[in-house]
Amino acid sequence: MVDSKEWEELLARHRDQPAALIQVLHRAQEMHGYLPREVLKEISAALNVPLSKVYGVVSFYSFFTTSPKGRHQISLCKGTACYVRGTNQLLDQLERELGLKPGETTADGEFSLSVVRCLGACGLGPVMMIDDDVYARVVPERLAQILDNYRLAGRQAKGA
Amino acid sequence: MSSVNLTIDGKPVQAEADATILETARRAGIKIPTLCYLEELNVIGACRLCLVRVEGARALQPACVARVAEGMVVRTNTPDVLQARRLNLELILSNHPRECLTCPRNNNCELQQLAADFGLEEIRFEGEITPYPVDDSSPALVRDPRKCVLCRRCVAVCEQVQGVSAISVQERGFNTIVAPAFLDPLGSVACVNCGQCALVCPTAAIHEKDQTAAVWAALADPQKHVVVQTAPAVRVSIGEMFGLKPGEVVTGKLVAALRHLGFDRVFDTDFSADLTIMEEGSELLSRLKEGGRLPLITSCSPGWIKFIEHFYPALLSNLSTCKSPQQMFGALAKTYYAQKAGIDPADIFVVSIMPCTAKKFEAGRPEMNSSGYQDVDVVLTTRELGKMLKQAGVDFDSLSEEEYDDPLGISTGAGVIFGATGGVMEAALRTAYELVTGETLEPVDFTAVRGMAGVKEAAVNLNGTELKLAVAHGLGNARKVLDAVSSGEKTFHFIEIMCCPGGCIGGGGQPIPTNTEIRAKRIAGIYRADREMPRRKSHENPAVQALYKEFLEQPLGYKSHELLHTHYEPRGQF
Ligand code: SF4
Ligand code: SF4
Ligand code: SF4
Numbered sequence: 001m002v003d004s005k006e007w008e009e010l011l012a013r014h015r016d017q018p019a020a021l022i023q024v025l026h027r028a029q030e031m032h033g034y035l036p037r038e039v040l041k042e043i044s045a046a047l048n049v050p051l052s053k054v055y056g057v058v059s060f061y062s063f064f065t066t067s068p069k070g071r072h073q074i075s076l077c078k079g080t081a082c083y084v085r086g087t088n089q090l091l092d093q094l095e096r097e098l099g100l101k102p103g104e105t106t107a108d109g110e111f112s113l114s115v116v117r118c119l120g121a122c123g124l125g126p127v128m129m130i131d132d133d134v135y136a137r138v139v140p141e142r143l144a145q146i147l148d149n150y151r152l153a154g155r156q157a158k159g160a
Numbered sequence: 161m162s163s164v165n166l167t168i169d170g171k172p173v174q175a176e177a178d179a180t181i182l183e184t185a186r187r188a189g190i191k192i193p194t195l196c197y198l199e200e201l202n203v204i205g206a207c208r209l210c211l212v213r214v215e216g217a218r219a220l221q222p223a224c225v226a227r228v229a230e231g232m233v234v235r236t237n238t239p240d241v242l243q244a245r246r247l248n249l250e251l252i253l254s255n256h257p258r259e260c261l262t263c264p265r266n267n268n269c270e271l272q273q274l275a276a277d278f279g280l281e282e283i284r285f286e287g288e289i290t291p292y293p294v295d296d297s298s299p300a301l302v303r304d305p306r307k308c309v310l311c312r313r314c315v316a317v318c319e320q321v322q323g324v325s326a327i328s329v330q331e332r333g334f335n336t337i338v339a340p341a342f343l344d345p346l347g348s349v350a351c352v353n354c355g356q357c358a359l360v361c362p363t364a365a366i367h368e369k370d371q372t373a374a375v376w377a378a379l380a381d382p383q384k385h386v387v388v389q390t391a392p393a394v395r396v397s398i399g400e401m402f403g404l405k406p407g408e409v410v411t412g413k414l415v416a417a418l419r420h421l422g423f424d425r426v427f428d429t430d431f432s433a434d435l436t437i438m439e440e441g442s443e444l445l446s447r448l449k450e451g452g453r454l455p456l457i458t459s460c461s462p463g464w465i466k467f468i469e470h471f472y473p474a475l476l477s478n479l480s481t482c483k484s485p486q487q488m489f490g491a492l493a494k495t496y497y498a499q500k501a502g503i504d505p506a507d508i509f510v511v512s513i514m515p516c517t518a519k520k521f522e523a524g525r526p527e528m529n530s531s532g533y534q535d536v537d538v539v540l541t542t543r544e545l546g547k548m549l550k551q552a553g554v555d556f557d558s559l560s561e562e563e564y565d566d567p568l569g570i571s572t573g574a575g576v577i578f579g580a581t582g583g584v585m586e587a588a589l590r591t592a593y594e595l596v597t598g599e600t601l602e603p604v605d606f607t608a609v610r611g612m613a614g615v616k617e618a619a620v621n622l623n624g625t626e627l628k629l630a631v632a633h634g635l636g637n638a639r640k641v642l643d644a645v646s647s648g649e650k651t652f653h654f655i656e657i658m659c660c661p662g663g664c665i666g667g668g669g670q671p672i673p674t675n676t677e678i679r680a681k682r683i684a685g686i687y688r689a690d691r692e693m694p695r696r697k698s699h700e701n702p703a704v705q706a707l708y709k710e711f712l713e714q715p716l717g718y719k720s721h722e723l724l725h726t727h728y729e730p731r732g733q734f
Binding site: 041053 | 228319324327328329330332339340341349608693734
């Protein structure tokens with residue numbers, strides 16, 4: 001959880017310092033895990049940078065994210081090789097299965113999805129990663145089962 | 161600053177050493193096209209329509225940012241230059257919805273004009289159109305991101321002139337969009353509805369919310385008694401919509417045109433501006449006498465009101481409680497006038513013609529119904545009225561002049577100067593001076609508060625009391641004054657603040673273009689109109705005197721409080 005004292009100190013240290021914006025955003029994302037609306041408002045007020053500018057910076061750099069990360073991070077490769085071998089079908093299937101678009105997190109906080117440029121495993125396309133596990137030559141039909149494993153793992157961990 | 165010599169298209173010219181090629185060419189009467197450029201505010205070299213050839217340079221140079229140099233040889237119209245510019249324009253247009261025939265900016269669009277000037281015959285690239293939907297959440301303005309060319313002129317004005325920054329550049333690449341934070345709807349953020357963004361937008365990507373249909377419907381409804389009020393600033397600008405010179409005073413033609421459209425009564429906001437002076441002047445004197453909260457700050461400008469509600473809530477009790485002239489008019493039209501004319505207020509439909517987009521928001525504020533009805537039904541900008549007149553086929557310039565109707569059309573020169581920065585202050589002084597000293601003021605002009613300086617300070621002696629005054633226009637300038645007051649660095653008794661640069665004549669609903677030069681001409685028109693009025697002090701307005709005698713009884717009286725005064729709410733900075 002966020003150490004609120006550390007957070008207050010960070011803001012206080014950079015009060016009225018618009019030039020510190022990127023640095024503070026980095027630190028804020030480290031502390032909160034992501035950059036929710038309320039956090040950006042606090043940064044805007046403290047550093048004296050209009051909120052529209054703060055969001056402009058956040059939405060420009062793909063490093064920053066405004067939605068919380070799911071317990072499991074799904075990354076789909078959209079490099080050329082994977083793309084021609086069916087990344088889009090996988091994306092469609094994921095949307096059907098989880099109601100999830102790239103950059104989003106499921107309502108139950110289980111999964112978030114991102115699309116990446118090239119994972120460097122072009123011979124194995126289409127490639128999907130979940131957390132640190134790599135799945136090669138994924139076909140849409142296999143998705144449901146793969147995802148279930150993670151849901152199960154989550155439940156077991158909780159139950160234990 | 162030392163100067164340099166160069167040639168542009170073979171013509172020898174001299175320029176300051178740090179001047180840009182664009183400025184230098186313009187001064188020499190050589191036209192270089194631009195799209196993203198906005199003098200002093202937005203000089204970013206992004207659209208690349210101002211490319212020129214500089215001899216010895218490898219690539220073509222954007223003239224808006226490239227500086228002159230000694231001995232420089234510039235060519236602005238060689239075939240390669242023209243071809244490069246044309247290519248860039250084609251690229252800009254490749255993802256632009258080309259709906260000129262049905263577009264709000266048809267015939268008044270810089271992008272359309274550039275395509276015409278460049279003689280484009282085809283657009284060789286067909287790009288995907290930006291995926292963002294129209295945002296009509298604001299009561300005053302509509303954003304249509306499909307038509308945005310990402311020139312950032314609106315962003316520059318909102319930030320640098322208004323100090324608001326409601327909108328900025330969001331996302332990246334093909335998804336880039338000019339929008340509020342989180343791509344929130346404009347109507348939900350701390351935007352003050354000033355419309356300065358719409359004034360500088362070269363296209364229809366931000367424009368006023370068109371409400372002409374509601375007015376046409378009311379005019380066609382036999383049950384409705386439709387009255388109209390015209391703000392001071394409209395009489396010096398509406399002519400521009402019909403090719404007349406900026407600042408030309410066309411009051412009589414404006415009245416004739418409105419009657420021609422079918423309004424049952426043509427009244428004047430100048431009347432309620434005079435009334436505002438009676439109320440606000442009395443408020444100032446009473447705060448001075450009774451040790452009330454000072455400085456008193458004017459409250460006529462609804463963009464300014466929303467600004468202080470968002471950003472300086474601690475100063476809300478410094479605001480005059482007076483409604484703006486538009487809202488005073490509305491409240492009286494459905495009470496005093498309704499009684500006098502024997503018309504059921506439910507059947508009275510009040511239309512305002514305003515230089516202002518924020519007035520649309522103001523009319524819809526929930527507290528603005530002291531007559532028991534929404535006091536002002538519809539607000540049209542100067543531009544919307546111009547459109548209605550064109551639709552009706554009015555040949556504006558050939559109209560013969562007509563007079564406003566009695567009683568809400570009777571006014572003085574003090575009412576008309578509300579349209580220019582410093583005008584409310586000057587009008588208040590004309591009346592306060594005579595009320596306090598009992599002497600006749602000669603001459604009536606307080607020139608110290610006139611003119612385009614962003615912040616003006618003055619002092620005046622009222623029977624031994626030295627009154628310290630400040631006038632600011634443009635909300636960035638307002639911030640300077642408010643910060644100085646908040647920190648205790650400065651003390652004033654009375655402050656006038658207008659949201660828009662130049663005052664209402666530079667409002668966000670005025671004809672496009674509106675720039676510094678045109679603002680100055682409209683201001684000159686306002687003072688001309690003032691000089692031509694037989695009466696120039698609000699307390700000498702016979703219709704206002706009659707109003708107090710027959711109805712209100714006295715300034716700040718019971719009825720005034722009920723109908724003419726209001727209150728404010730803090731809104732939070734986001
Ligand atoms: S914004 Fe200009 S160019 Fe675009 S459709 Fe409208 S008139 Fe045409
Ligand atoms: S209306 Fe005024 S405050 Fe709102 S976005 Fe436009 S310039 Fe900014
Ligand atoms: S909305 Fe208009 S002014 Fe703003 S960036 Fe787009 S085209 Fe330019």
